[in-house]
Amino acid sequence: MAYYRLKKGYDIRIAGEAEKLLEHAPFPEAVGLYAADFYGMTPKPLVEGGERVKVGTPLWRDRRRESLVVTSPASGTVAEVRRGERRALEAVIIRTDGKQHSANPPAPPKRIGSPARDSIIAALCAAGLFPLIRQRPFGTVADPLARPRDIFVTAMDTSPLAPDQGLIVRDHEREFQRGIDVLAALTTGKVHLCVDGNPKESSFLADITNAEIHRFEGPHPAGNVGVHIHHVAPVNGVNDIVWHCAAQGVILIGRYFITGAPSFEVTVAVAGSAAARRRHVRTIAGAALSSFAEPSGDAGPVRCISGNVLTGRNAGADGFLGFSDTLVTLIPEARKSVFLGWLAPGFSLESVSASFVSRIMPRRRFSIDSNRNGSVRAFVATGIYDRLLPMDILPSFLLKSILAGDIEEMEKLGILEVAPEDFALCEYACPSKTDIQRIIRDGIDLMLKETRETE
Numbered sequence: 001m002a003y004y005r006l007k008k009g010y011d012i013r014i015a016g017e018a019e020k021l022l023e024h025a026p027f028p029e030a031v032g033l034y035a036a037d038f039y040g041m042t043p044k045p046l047v048e049g050g051e052r053v054k055v056g057t058p059l060w061r062d063r064r065r066e067s068l069v070v071t072s073p074a075s076g077t078v079a080e081v082r083r084g085e086r087r088a089l090e091a092v093i094i095r096t097d098g099k100q101h102s103a104n105p106p107a108p109p110k111r112i113g114s115p116a117r118d119s120i121i122a123a124l125c126a127a128g129l130f131p132l133i134r135q136r137p138f139g140t141v142a143d144p145l146a147r148p149r150d151i152f153v154t155a156m157d158t159s160p161l162a163p164d165q166g167l168i169v170r171d172h173e174r175e176f177q178r179g180i181d182v183l184a185a186l187t188t189g190k191v192h193l194c195v196d197g198n199p200k201e202s203s204f205l206a207d208i209t210n211a212e213i214h215r216f217e218g219p220h221p222a223g224n225v226g227v228h229i230h231h232v233a234p235v236n237g238v239n240d241i242v243w244h245c246a247a248q249g250v251i252l253i254g255r256y257f258i259t260g261a262p263s264f265e266v267t268v269a270v271a272g273s274a275a276a277r278r279r280h281v282r283t284i285a286g287a288a289l290s291s292f293a294e295p296s297g298d299a300g301p302v303r304c305i306s307g308n309v310l311t312g313r314n315a316g317a318d319g320f321l322g323f324s325d326t327l328v329t330l331i332p333e334a335r336k337s338v339f340l341g342w343l344a345p346g347f348s349l350e351s352v353s354a355s356f357v358s359r360i361m362p363r364r365r366f367s368i369d370s371n372r373n374g375s376v377r378a379f380v381a382t383g384i385y386d387r388l389l390p391m392d393i394l395p396s397f398l399l400k401s402i403l404a405g406d407i408e409e410m411e412k413l414g415i416l417e418v419a420p421e422d423f424a425l426c427e428y429a430c431p432s433k434t435d436i437q438r439i440i441r442d443g444i445d446l447m448l449k450e451t452r453e454t455e
Contacts, residue, residue, distance in 0.1 A: 001212075001213045001214070001215065002214045002215070002232070003197060003214075003215045003217075004197075004214065004215065004216045004217070004218075004231050005197065005217050005218060006216065006217065006218030006219070006222045006227070006231075006390040007218060007390070008218075008219075008386075008387060008388060008389060008390035009158075009218055009219035009220050009221055009222055009388055009389075009390055009425065010219050010220065010352055010388055010425060010429070011158070011160075011219045011220055012160045012220070012309075012310075012350065012368070012428065013350050013364065013365045013366055014160045014161060014272075014273075014309065014331075014350070014365060014366060014367075014368045015273045015365040015366060015367050015368075016161060016271050016272040016273040016274070016275060016278055016329075016330075016331075016365075016367070017161050017271055017278065017365075018161065018163065018164070018269040018270055018271040018278045018279055018280055019278055019279045019280075020164055020166075020167060020280070021279040021280060022167050022170070022267070022279070022280045022281070022282065023279060023280070023281050023282070024281065024282050025281040025282060025283040025287070025291055025292035026291055026292070027096065027098050027284075027291070028074075028096060028283065028284065028287040028288045028291035028292075029095065029096060029288060029291065030076075030079065030093060030094060030095050030096060030288045030320075031072075031073055031074045031076075031093075031094050031096060031284060031285075031286040031287055031288065031320060032091050032092065032093045032094070032286050032288070032319070032320030033059060033070060033072075033073070033091060033092050033285075033286045033320075033323055034090065034091045034313075034320070034322065034323070035060070035088075035089045035090055035091065036090075036313075037322050037323040037324065038070060038131050038141050038323070039139065039140050039141065040135075040138065040139075040140025040141045040448075041062040041068065041070075041131070041140075041141050042062055042063040042064060043060040043061070043062065043063070043070070043089040044060055044061050044062070044063050044089075045059070045060045045081055045089050045092070046058045046059060046060055046061060046069075047059055047060075047078050047081065047092065048078065048081060049078050049079065049080060049081055050077065050078060051077070051078045052076075052077055052078075053072045053075060053076065053077070053078060053094060053103075054072065054075045054101045054102055054103040055071075055072060055073065055074060055075050055100055055101065055102045055103060055261075055262060055263075055264070056071045056072065056102055056103035056104070056105045056127055056128060056261075056262045057071060057072045057103045058070070058071050058072075058128070059071060059072055059092045060089060060092070062141075065143065065144060065145065067122070067125045067144055068125055068130060068131070068141070068144055069125060069126070069128055070128055070131060070323075071103075071105075071127065071128025071262065072092075072094060072103075072128075073264035073284050073285045073286050074094055074096045074100060074264070074284055074286075075096065075097055075099055075100055075101040075102075076094045076095050076096040076097045077094065077095045077097070078092065078093070078094055078095075079093045079094060079095040080092070080093040081093075091320075093320075102261050102262070104261070105123075105126040105127045105128075105262065106122070106123060106126050107123070107260045108120065108123040108124075108127075108256060108257045108260060109123065112181050112182055112185050112257065113185050114185055114188075116185065117185055117186055120182060120185055120186065121144050121186065123256075124253065124256075125144055127256055127262040128262060129249075129252055129253055129256055129262060130142065130144060131323070132245055132246075132249035132252060132253065132324065133151075133183075133243050133244070133245050133249070134243065134244050134245070135148070135241060135242070135243055135244075136225075136226070136229060136235050136241070136242045136243075136244065136416075136417070136419070137235050137238060137240075137241075137415075137416035137417070137447075138416075138419075138444050138447065138448050139226075139419035139420075139421075139444065140448070142243050143241075146241050147187070147188065147241070148186065148187045148189070148241050148242055148243040149187070149188075149189045149233070149240060149241060149242055150187060150189040150190050150191075150192060150233050150242050150243075151183045151184075151186065151187045151189070151190075151191050151192070151242070151243045151244065151245070152191075152192045152194060152225055152228055152229055152232075152242065152243070152244040152245075153180065153183065153191060153192065153193045153194065153211065153244070153245055153246075153247065153250055154194050154223065154224075154225045154228065154244065154245075154246050154247065155169070155193060155194065155195050155196075155202065155205055155247040156194060156195050156196040156201075156202070156216065156223045157223045157326075158218075158219065158220040158221060158222050158223030158224075159220055159221075159223065159308040159310060159311070159327075160220070160308050160309050160310060160329075161269070161271035161272060161308060161309070161327065161329055162223070162269070162308065162327065163267070163268070163269030163271075163280060163326045163327050164269070164280065165196070165201075165202075165204075165247055166201070166203075166204045167267060167269075167280045168247055168248055168251070168267045168326060169204050169205070169247060169251065170204065172251045172254075172255070173204070173207075174254070174258070175250075175251045175252075175254035175255040175258060176205075176208070176247065176250055176251050176254055177208060177209070177210075177254065178253075178254030178255075178257050178258055179245075179249075179250035179251060179252075179253040179254030179255075179257075180193070180208060180209075180210050180211050180250060180254070181210050181254075182253055182254065182257055183243075183245065183250065183253070184210045184211070186243070187243070189233075190211075190212050191210065191211040191212065192211065192212050192214055192228070192232055192233065193205065193208060193211040193212065193213045193214070194213075194214045194215075194216055194225070194228040194232075195213060195214070195215055195216075196215065196216070196217070196223075197215040197216055197217025197218075198217065199215075202215070214228065214232055216228065216231075218390065220425060221389075221390070221421075221422060221424070221425055222390065224421060224422055225244045225246075226391070226417065226418055226419055226421070226422040227390055227391060227422065229242055229244070229417070230391045230392070230417055234417060235416050235417050237416065238411075238416065238447075238451055246324065246326070248266055248267065248324070248326050249324065252264065252266070264284045264285040264286075265282060265283070265284055266282070266283065266284065266285050266321075266326065267280055267281070267282050267326065268280065268281055268282075268283055268292070268321065268325070268326055268327065268328060269326065269327045269328070270292060270293045270328050270330070271327065271328070271329055271330075272305075272309075272328075272329040272330035272331045273299075273330075273331060273332065273367040273368075274295050274296050274299035274302040274303075274330040274331050274332050275293065275294070275295065275296060275329075275330040276294040276295060276296045276297070277294060283321070285321065285323050285324075286320050286321055286322075286323060287320065287321045288318070288319075288320055288321075289304055289306070289315055289317065289318075289319050289320065289321060289328060290317060290318060292328075293328045293330060295317065295330050296330075299330075299332055300332060300333070301332065301333035302317070302330050302331070302332060302333065303330070303331050303332070303333050303369075303370050304316055304317050304319060304328065304329075304330055305328065305329040305330070305331070306319065306320070306321050306322040306325045306328055307322060307325045307327055307328075307329070308327055308329055309329055309331065309368070310421075310424035310425060310427070310428055311420070311421045311424045311437070312325070312327070312329060331367075331368060331369055331370060332367070332369040332370070333369060333370050334369050334370045334371035334372070335369055335371060349366065350366040350368055352384070352388075352428070352429040353384075353429075372433055374433055375433065376432070376433045376434070376435075377431070377432045377433060378432060379399075379403075379432050379434050380431065380432050381396045382431060383396075384426075384429055384430070384431070385423075385426045385429075385430075388425045388426050388429060389422065389423070389425075389426060391414070391417070391418070391422070392414075393413065393414040393417065393418065394413060394414075395423065395426060397413055398410065398413040398414055398415065398418075398443075399434075399436065399439055399440075401413055401415075401443075402415070402439050402440070402442060402443035402446075403439065405446065407446065407447065407450055410443055410446075410447065411447070415440075415443050415444065415447055416447070418440060419440070419444070420437035420438075420440045420441050420444075421437075422440075423436045423437055423440050424436075424437055
């Protein structure tokens with residue numbers, strides 16, 4: 001067991017944390033899966049509007065790797081196959097029937113071990129559970145044909161208003177252990193289980209075996225898997241492949257290998273100052289947000305985010321839960337500009353810097369809206385990124401190399417170790433209002449394109 005205490009980072013003091021209360025949400029009338037949630041896949045639709053589907057019915061497959069499919073989390077009728085520019089697939093919306101009939105994919109192997117690796121991967125792909133596993137470098141959906149050096153499991157979350165990991169794993173300890181065992185059979189290296197540095201916060205994982213436990217303590221982004229990989233076993237080159245999976249995904253994988261049928265029931269936190277009821281609920285992946293996330297009646301216009309305020313998607317009140325998301329955040333839409341702006345005392349305003357009086361009130365939480373508090377300005381190197389990123393990377397120089405399109409310099413500066421989420425806090429604190437996550441994504445896209453062209 002190893003312990004890591006990180007000092008760089010910042011915890012945004014946002015109000016609206018979900019209560020440690022778990023309820024069963026009403027079964028959603030519709031579910032939707034977005035192609036953007038499966039970065040690295042080039043989807044080819046396999047269903048059309050009006051077609052009947054069951055749990056586990058393939059909705060689309062990857063054009064490059066035909067065994068890699070995304071399946072339906074619910075049974076019902078395809079209401080819409082939504083397309084964007086050049087008829088690229090955007091989403092598949094399903095009107096549920098509430099009965100959850102299963103498509104009965106091939107049963108997973110009963111014995112788990114390295115000799116059964118190929119059959120394990122084939123079963124996960126057929127059930128549509130393999131996309132729960134992601135890959136570094138690039139942060140894409142994992143390649144079923146790759147052999148990872150190590151696999152990381154993240155059972156902690158330091159993002160704003162993060163869900164309680166104990167509630168996610170509660171009553172699913174057996175499934176979680178089975179999922180760890182399955183992942184251990186997929187790598188010749190180790191399964192690294194990363195948990196909260198406070199033993200009280202991770203006591204529910206005390207009896208987990210077949211994994212090496214690492215404890216992390218510190219402000220956000222101490223809970224990011226990119227930070228864990230960087231400190232435990234960093235990526236060294238394009239071909240040094242590491243897989244990772246969140247605790248919720250491990251449970252779904254373990255449940256499939258216990259019951260023999262895919263299940264997409266997940267635990268989700270509903271949080272944010274604009275939420276009518278802030279609690280944890282059990283629903284299914286891709287569920288309509290309207291089935292469990294209700295905005296407060298006196299909140300005015302509300303932004304419904306699938307995910308956290310830093311990296312989540314603005315799904316809208318009629319949107320759907322992201323495939324791998326375990327949090328829905330409701331915050332007020334941007335109000336009018338603050339009088340005097342940064343010259344105001346700022347008793348009720350959150351700020352990373354010491355510009356406002358609120359910095360001397362460390363325990364106070366603030367109702368933050370979607371206001372950017374300023375327009376986009378010139379990209380100025382202030383050194384603030386270095387104080388927020390707990391990785392041995394020079395963020396400003398990496399961003400500049402991406403803007404210059406210098407692939408060799410990007411690789412030297414650490415593009416292979418990061419994903420956009422690792423820079424989300426830098427974007428929040430950026431005085432230039434730079435869209436840093438988009439820049440990182442553009443850099444990864446360029447590296448990915450270059451890598452595929454040389455294959």
